[in-house]
Amino acid sequence: VSTTIACLLYPGLTALDAVGPLQVMSGLERSDPEFSVVTVAATQGEAIASDAGVRLVASHQYADVPDPDVLVVPGGMVGTMRALTDPELLSYVRQAATSARWIASVCTGSLLLGAAGVLEGRRATSHWIFRHVLRELGAVPVAERWVRDGHVITSAGVSAGIDMAFDLVTRLSDRSAAVTISQMLEYDPQPPVRRSEWFVPSDDVNTARCRDLLLELMAPSPLRDRLTAS
């Protein structure tokens, strides 16, 4: 193995933020022994609560994978806001970002990248409700499904991590790998609900109603103070 793809796990994460990209990347591992897909948490073997009725157990702890080639940072709601004050987690992300070929986030995982100092001056995205908060972390918020700036790739809310992971597969291997994995996962989505039924235009996000929701979700977070002060 010479390319290690790691996904960070932490309490309260959104399960699909991690498992979507993990499933796509695991297709690479299956077809090419060059790749290894692992999960990394503060403590190896511990069952980590997610927000979806299932707990997740990482294959490794931080010290085992100090310099992954790729690090994917999932998001979440209250769990992610708590993680913003976890110095060990932020230090792991900061360290990995200095050596990784690609550092990626899904949903509010980009807030963790920002808190670790990885997004300074970079174009980035996040879950639509949180996107404009990236500015408080030094980033330039962009309303796209996923955004690449240098070696940093951030994606929009939850399900966007799957699309981003296919893009990463193409960059790590080639387009034919992405085609094969699409075929194995039958990735031909047929959403029963169309985007037009729920889409909130960028200009409408930073309204009082969204701000209240945001502050409620951010209750345990230091970002909350920055936002209420600004």
Add this chain to the structure above:
Amino acid sequence: VSTTIACLLYPGLTALDAVGPLQVMSGLERSDPEFSVVTVAATQGEAIASDAGVRLVASHQYADVPDPDVLVVPGGMVGTMRALTDPELLSYVRQAATSARWIASVCTGSLLLGAAGVLEGRRATSHWIFRHVLRELGAVPVAERWVRDGHVITSAGVSAGIDMAFDLVTRLSDRSAAVTISQMLEYDPQPPVRRSEWFVPSDDVNTARCRDLLLELMAPSPLRDRLTAS
């Protein structure tokens, strides 16, 4: 709580088959205390290997949730073929199917429904490579993203479970719940690879090449003997 939505976990499952629907259904739980989303396995608390670099821990064991209102059965490759010979698992599925309002499968999870006797005479689907095998289990194979026949809903490969789960949300609650959850998960997929690049027409699936792949994947399965005999 009066509606329990359970997802079965077993060794070697495809992680996204379980976590996709779990994440969608958890949106129901978050907005309405009527719903509870749980995971069920033979042994509660045990870390169960998946095919995606992460282990999963179920919140409950079979005896805790004998009659869920909804049961989702995920698929996988070798792990699922092994599960076809697990009498305790098949008995749990058979029992749940008699009382559940909805019994659902993702990907090759439909082979488990078939082995449990739930698909007899029903229209059903599965991962495209395995779809025609459903006939050996008494079902009528259908090439659709997801198929409903009575209270049984089967879906195609891996990612199809997410689309199916949104349909289930509408049936369990209403369309507005599916819209809200689509918004929270930003379910507006933008696949980097189009279906036309990998789609295998139904008539081409049951060829010698596919059959070899199938028999290889089915190595530990009793279905293999049926197929090689037929």
